[in-house]
Amino acid sequence: MSDAVSPLATPFPDLPPIAGVTPCVARAGYKNWGRCDLTYVELAAGTAVAGVFTRNVCCSSEVEIGRDNVALGKARALVVNAGNSNAFTGYRGREAVEQIMDQVAGHLGCAREEVFVSSTGVIGVPLPKDKAREGVTAALTASVCTWEEAARTISTTDTFPKGATATAMVGGTKVTIAGIIKGSGMIAPDMATMLGYLFTDAAVSPAFLQECLSRANTRTFSCITVDSDTSTSDTVLAFATGQAGNPALTSYDDPGADAFAAAIHDVCRQLAHLVVRDGEGASKFIAVTVTGAVSDESAHRVGLAIANSPLVKTAIAGEDANWGRVVMAVGKAGEPANRDTLSIGFGGIWAARDGLPLADYDEAPVAAHLKGQDISVEVDLGLGEGRAQVWTCDLTHGYISINADYRS
Amino acid sequence: MSDAVSPLATPFPDLPPIAGVTPCVARAGYKNWGRCDLTYVELAAGTAVAGVFTRNVCCSSEVEIGRDNVALGKARALVVNAGNSNAFTGYRGREAVEQIMDQVAGHLGCAREEVFVSSTGVIGVPLPKDKAREGVTAALTASVCTWEEAARTISTTDTFPKGATATAMVGGTKVTIAGIIKGSGMIAPDMATMLGYLFTDAAVSPAFLQECLSRANTRTFSCITVDSDTSTSDTVLAFATGQAGNPALTSYDDPGADAFAAAIHDVCRQLAHLVVRDGEGASKFIAVTVTGAVSDESAHRVGLAIANSPLVKTAIAGEDANWGRVVMAVGKAGEPANRDTLSIGFGGIWAARDGLPLADYDEAPVAAHLKGQDISVEVDLGLGEGRAQVWTCDLTHGYISINADYRS
Numbered sequence: 118m119s120d121a122v123s124p125l126a127t128p129f130p131d132l133p134p135i136a137g138v139t140p141c142v143a144r145a146g147y148k149n150w151g152r153c154d155l156t157y158v159e160l161a162a163g164t165a166v167a168g169v170f171t172r173n174v175c176c177s178s179e180v181e182i183g184r185d186n187v188a189l190g191k192a193r194a195l196v197v198n199a200g201n202s203n204a205f206t207g208y209r210g211r212e213a214v215e216q217i218m219d220q221v222a223g224h225l226g227c228a229r230e231e232v233f234v235s236s237t238g239v240i241g242v243p244l245p246k247d248k249a250r251e252g253v254t255a256a257l258t259a260s261v262c263t264w265e266e267a268a269r270t271i272s273t274t275d276t277f278p279k280g281a282t283a284t285a286m287v288g289g290t291k292v293t294i295a296g297i298i299k300g301s302g303m304i305a306p307d308m309a310t311m312l313g314y315l316f317t318d319a320a321v322s323p324a325f326l327q328e329c330l331s332r333a334n335t336r337t338f339s340c341i342t343v344d345s346d347t348s349t350s351d352t353v354l355a356f357a358t359g360q361a362g363n364p365a366l367t368s369y370d371d372p373g374a375d376a377f378a379a380a381i382h383d384v385c386r387q388l389a390h391l392v393v394r395d396g397e398g399a400s401k402f403i404a405v406t407v408t409g410a411v412s413d414e415s416a417h418r419v420g421l422a423i424a425n426s427p428l429v430k431t432a433i434a435g436e437d438a439n440w441g442r443v444v445m446a447v448g449k450a451g452e453p454a455n456r457d458t459l460s461i462g463f464g465g466i467w468a469a470r471d472g473l474p475l476a477d478y479d480e481a482p483v484a485a486h487l488k489g490q491d492i493s494v495e496v497d498l499g500l501g502e503g504r505a506q507v508w509t510c511d512l513t514h515g516y517i518s519i520n521a522d523y524r525s
Numbered sequence: 526m527s528d529a530v531s532p533l534a535t536p537f538p539d540l541p542p543i544a545g546v547t548p549c550v551a552r553a554g555y556k557n558w559g560r561c562d563l564t565y566v567e568l569a570a571g572t573a574v575a576g577v578f579t580r581n582v583c584c585s586s587e588v589e590i591g592r593d594n595v596a597l598g599k600a601r602a603l604v605v606n607a608g609n610s611n612a613f614t615g616y617r618g619r620e621a622v623e624q625i626m627d628q629v630a631g632h633l634g635c636a637r638e639e640v641f642v643s644s645t646g647v648i649g650v651p652l653p654k655d656k657a658r659e660g661v662t663a664a665l666t667a668s669v670c671t672w673e674e675a676a677r678t679i680s681t682t683d684t685f686p687k688g689a690t691a692t693a694m695v696g697g698t699k700v701t702i703a704g705i706i707k708g709s710g711m712i713a714p715d716m717a718t719m720l721g722y723l724f725t726d727a728a729v730s731p732a733f734l735q736e737c738l739s740r741a742n743t744r745t746f747s748c749i750t751v752d753s754d755t756s757t758s759d760t761v762l763a764f765a766t767g768q769a770g771n772p773a774l775t776s777y778d779d780p781g782a783d784a785f786a787a788a789i790h791d792v793c794r795q796l797a798h799l800v801v802r803d804g805e806g807a808s809k810f811i812a813v814t815v816t817g818a819v820s821d822e823s824a825h826r827v828g829l830a831i832a833n834s835p836l837v838k839t840a841i842a843g844e845d846a847n848w849g850r851v852v853m854a855v856g857k858a859g860e861p862a863n864r865d866t867l868s869i870g871f872g873g874i875w876a877a878r879d880g881l882p883l884a885d886y887d888e889a890p891v892a893a894h895l896k897g898q899d900i901s902v903e904v905d906l907g908l909g910e911g912r913a914q915v916w917t918c919d920l921t922h923g924y925i926s927i928n929a930d931y932r933s
Contacts (some may be wrong), residue, residue, distance in 0.1 A: 174862050441612070441613060444612075444649070444757065445581065445648070455582075456582065472615050514929075517924075521919075
């Protein structure tokens with residue numbers, strides 16, 4: 118955790134305990150930090166698991182192994198190491214992950230494939246096995262901690278702890294979801310990593326949990342960007358202990374399945390927004406809405422082209438209603454667009470419509486909107502029914518300071 | 526032109542006159558600048574033309590019209606307006622371009638399609654027709670100017686004028702190429718635009734001139750990036766007056782054709798590098814070399830992923846040998862790559878080979894290299910024979926200051 122808190126930070130919410138989920142923290146000492154850096158979450162027997170992972174082809178062993186084991190659908194424990202991503206460390210890094218899995222599996226008497234491991238921090242340094250062993254030993258006998266302590270312990274250079282919760286009624290039973298996430302702070306030579314975890318007491322099959330998570334991911338985590346750089350370790354896992362006692366969900370046809378999927382989506386959206394709110398150097402939270410595209414996928418790609426444009430992001434940092442830069446970003450996205458049907462707005466006010474600056478454009482209300490912390494950019498391509506929303510932050514001196522001013 | 530000169534600036538070279546090419550400058554007063562802002566270049570009858578243009582679909586009328594007319598192969602004049610890009614201005618912008626074409630064609634007694642117009646500057650404001658008419662009138666009677674004056678006049682927020690030259694022997698005759706370019710400086714709300722012009726006295730068919738320019742473009746202008754944002758107005762035009770008296774070149778089979786193509790490539794490469802050296806906020810010139818890719822195209826895309834990565838660019842700004850960020854950028858490029866055959870180096874020194882940090886890696890010489898102004902990053906993917914080189918600059922506080930700190 119960093120000392121300087123993001124101006125976009127929100128208070129940690131009141132996250133309820135989840136039956137069958139026991140979080141603990143310990144100190145492995147991966148870095149010279151005076152705080153816990155190893156998070157251990159024990160999960161009741163029968164817990165289902167689902168996950169989504171980075172598509173970076175240089176991914177860590179944790180991601181490779183996790184992707185394989187999520188397919189088996191069962192989980193008994195989660196271990197998160199903070200301060201070392203263990204990425205690009207070859208066989209030595211893989212051995213460290215397997216050691217942790219074996220140690221926890223021996224303690225719980227479960228299969229090693231039911232133990233999930235994530236790591237976040239510096240790249241290219243194998244996770245030290247001795248520190249990992251001692252840290253896990255300490256965690257296995259630690260007392261239960263709060264969600265906020267767990268959220269702080271999985272963090273690296275985040276500036277505030279991040280959590281979210283939602284409930285759903287499933288067949289007359291209330292089920293609860295609690296989620297924590299870390300991401301977006303970075304001090305060289307560390308690499309930002311988004312690690313997110315959802316825990317629910319709902320009874321749900323692994324396949325349907327995966328379907329809910331994958332669908333939510335498409336509309337939430339895949340719709341945020343801070344700086345267009347994709348981490349080697351991004352991971353979101355969802356665990357369902359089944360202890361709420363609801364009739365088990367196995368498909369969208371089951372009663373309450375839609376409510377459960379909506380609650381998963383809600384928690385994912387909250388967590389995704391929190392990562393953007395802790396984006397490096399962020400001073401504004403930006404929602405980009407694209408309508409009128411030839412398809413939703415096309416709208417999504419246009420939205421990301423805008424959200425990743427350094428010129429758009431610096432203009433918003435400067436509170437400048439520079440819609441010409443949005444035009445530029447639309448045009449470079451490589452998607453169908455027609456200059457003469459393109460409209461651009463800020464804060465719900467059109468600056469240009471159908472390829473022309475508005476004759477009666479009044480910049481005053483737009484300028485007032487841009488002085489706020491929550492900015493919206495609207496783009497209508499005027500071609501079809503495709504639409505999408507993406508979220509990002511502005512690009513400020515803070516980003517440069519975080520990533521260039523400090524030497525490794 | 527900006528007051529603060531880039532630390533990577535180079536002196537304007539000694540550009541020779543080109544027979545059949547007469548540059549003049551005048552003041553149209555598009556902005557409140559105390560200097561000339563309209564460049565007029567008269568070209569002798571029989572001049573061949575070739576061009577490459579932005580692929581931004583929201584391109585300006587100048588680009589649309591220029592693309593059509595380059596296909597006809599003949600040119601008599603070039604007009605460049607600085608201070609207003611005339612992009613995203615609909616029919617009103619198009620009328621202004623056509624007015625300029627008609628005015629010059631009337632003066633020269635040529636077809637309007639032989640008059641090429643470029644504009645650079647603020648987006649979304651139609652080029653004022655009255656100012657354009659008066660500026661062109663003044664230019665048509667102005668006396669010839671130097672190449673350096675022309676290079677300064679096409680500039681907007683560039684920090685130094687940019688030119689390059691080369692010669693080639695064609696069938697026993699020396700032919701000469703002179704080129705000028707502007708690009709990469711920007712103060713909100715202007716949009717950076719790369720405009721480049723090559724002039725040669727060589728006799729060459731329009732089709733072969735286009736082939737030489739297109740091939741050179743692929744390896745030069747298409748290999749540079751400052752911030753990944755593609756302008757709506759990027760244009761490079763080549764004009765050949767034929768007055769050197771060489772046997773006309775029509776294909777690579779003609780004597781001297783290879784030498785001529787190499788000279789065109791040489792001028793394009795010099796001009797492209799000058800744009801990077803004037804990149805917004807640049808303090809380092811970075812060459813990224815990718816080898817071992819499955820194809821040259823794949824190597825090019827991996828190179829651009831590295832050169833566009835804010836994390837790689839800020840690390841180099843901080844003189845930090847953070848090769849983990851290069852690994853990340855390779856992995857996110859969407860191209861074939863294998864973590865376990867990947868090698869990364871700086872300044873010719875490997876930091877990681879075949880997926881592992883080098884055990885005996887000595888950072889001292891790498892740190893010394895990174896303190897310099899000319900930085901090289903080497904990536905070997907270990908998969909095939911594909912290779913490419915791209916050029917960029919670092920990402921500094923200067924970029925943020927130029928693009929966020931000033932209001933429109």
